[in-house]
Amino acid sequence: MKILSVNAGSSSLKFQMYEMPEENVLISGVFERIGIENSFYTIKINGEKIQKNANLENHEVAVNILINELLDNNIINSLDEIKGVGHRIVHGGDKYSKSIVLNDEILKDISTLNELAPLHNPANISGVYAFMKQIPNAIQVGCFDTAFHQTIKEDRYRYAVPDEWYTKYGVRKYGFHGMSHKYVSEKVMELLDKDLANVIVCHLGNGGSISAIRDGRCIDTTMGFTPNAGIVMGSRSGDIDYGIIPYMMNKTNMSISDIDNALNKQSGMLGISSVSSDFRDIDAKIAEKHKPSILAHHLYVNSIVGYIAKYYVELGGVDAIAFTAGVGENAPHIRRMVVDRLSCLGIKIDREKNDEFRFGKEGIVSTPDSTAKVFVIPTDEEVVIARDTYSLI
Numbered sequence: 265m266k267i268l269s270v271n272a273g274s275s276s277l278k279f280q281m282y283e284m285p286e287e288n289v290l291i292s293g294v295f296e297r298i299g300i301e302n303s304f305y306t307i308k309i310n311g312e313k314i315q316k317n318a319n320l321e322n323h324e325v326a327v328n329i330l331i332n333e334l335l336d337n338n339i340i341n342s343l344d345e346i347k348g349v350g351h352r353i354v355h356g357g358d359k360y361s362k363s364i365v366l367n368d369e370i371l372k373d374i375s376t377l378n379e380l381a382p383l384h385n386p387a388n389i390s391g392v393y394a395f396m397k398q399i400p401n402a403i404q405v406g407c408f409d410t411a412f413h414q415t416i417k418e419d420r421y422r423y424a425v426p427d428e429w430y431t432k433y434g435v436r437k438y439g440f441h442g443m444s445h446k447y448v449s450e451k452v453m454e455l456l457d458k459d460l461a462n463v464i465v466c467h468l469g470n471g472g473s474i475s476a477i478r479d480g481r482c483i484d485t486t487m488g489f490t491p492n493a494g495i496v497m498g499s500r501s502g503d504i505d506y507g508i509i510p511y512m513m514n515k516t517n518m519s520i521s522d523i524d525n526a527l528n529k530q531s532g533m534l535g536i537s538s539v540s541s542d543f544r545d546i547d548a549k550i551a552e553k554h555k556p557s558i559l560a561h562h563l564y565v566n567s568i569v570g571y572i573a574k575y576y577v578e579l580g581g582v583d584a585i586a587f588t589a590g591v592g593e594n595a596p597h598i599r600r601m602v603v604d605r606l607s608c609l610g611i612k613i614d615r616e617k618n619d620e621f622r623f624g625k626e627g628i629v630s631t632p633d634s635t636a637k638v639f640v641i642p643t644d645e646e647v648v649i650a651r652d653t654y655s656l657i
């Protein structure tokens with residue numbers, strides 16, 4: 265059965281087509297600069313990457329081109345072969361704790377959550393409408409980034425703020441990167457060959473979050489009401505004292521949206537290093553002994569170690585810690601800096617082995633006598649979408 269896995273952003277649309285249940289990727293690609301001049305798309309098929317320019321006025325035009333590419337490349341002979349399209353939807357609020365078959369009514373209901381994710385949900389939803397129009401016979405499925413965290417209990421998802429903020433306005437922890445945490449924790453359980461296990465997943469990318477997972481169920485995660493909570497990130501501050509906000513507004517003429525922009529786009533590794541949000545640029549500066557970049561690394565590692573320690577205690581010990589996403593998969597020195605700080609728990613990294621794990625390599629990087637196994641697991645949010653879509657069909 266052929267299934268498309270889709271991630272529609274405001275100006276982009278990423279896709280992968282799977283043959284299910286085998287999970288073979290038949291074709292993948294991304295449409296970029298949708299609705300902006302100089303738009304183009306890239307497709308990957310049989311290991312070959314092709315880039316083409318196209319006037320991508322809106323998502324519908326992109327979907328139309330996608331269909332023609334599927335037909336031209338003989339991936340499908342007719343549209344009826346596409347049985348399902350699974351869509352990443354960032355925010356499902358506290359209503360959507362599982363993936364769901366979409367229809368007009370449900371999409372309208374999901375739209376009521378737009379205020380919780382104003383940059384993402386409207387774009388995700390326009391992606392769904394574009395596919396509904398172009399491939400009307402396929403079942404459309406919504407897969408939420410927040411869903412995996414819906415198992416977090418109230419004494420962990422509530423903030424100690426006036427009750428009405430929660431009951432009337434929905435202010436609570438939601439958590440994000442759910443599909444990645446789900447994929448990686450399931451993979452770890454499979455590799456451990458266990459049904460019951462305590463796992464900490466460190467999703468360290470440009471955005472970053474850590475989750476505490478007991479027997480496959482998330483009990484806590486670092487992102488909160490918004491993705492800006494938790495660990496230091498590429499350009500997001502992570503946790504800060506909220507009192508900084510009125511203080512800076514008084515001291516400067518920054519508006520609340522200037523502050524929001526600064527905490528989301530000019531903070532984190534970029535803010536501290538003044539170099540870049542990208543770890544590769546910061547590493548290059550560290551090689552030149554650039555002190556702010558070294559400091560940025562330390563702040564980053566401190567914030568990760570702090571949450572691992574917290575979750576270790578909350579879980580009552582762990583069977584495994586897993587690293588994933590851009591930094592987690594490709595930066596062995598960051599993994600080493602983190603795990604070296606866990607030696608008091610008996611968790612130890614095999615330095616030589618750790619250095620070998622980059623660019624998609626999956627496996628264990630801890631020493632045989634480590635009290636918990638340390639894994640590197642390349643994340644795969646697309647396959648989670650394809651799996652959920654297949655199982656709903």
Ligand code: AMP
Pocket residue numbers: 468469470471498541542543544589590591594595
């Ligand atoms: P993601 O958000 O998961 O796509 O991760 C993107 C981030 O991963 C980039 O901004 C980099 O900071 C980091 N990254 C990617 N490749 C490498 C690498 N080879 N070494 C260090 N960091 C990397």
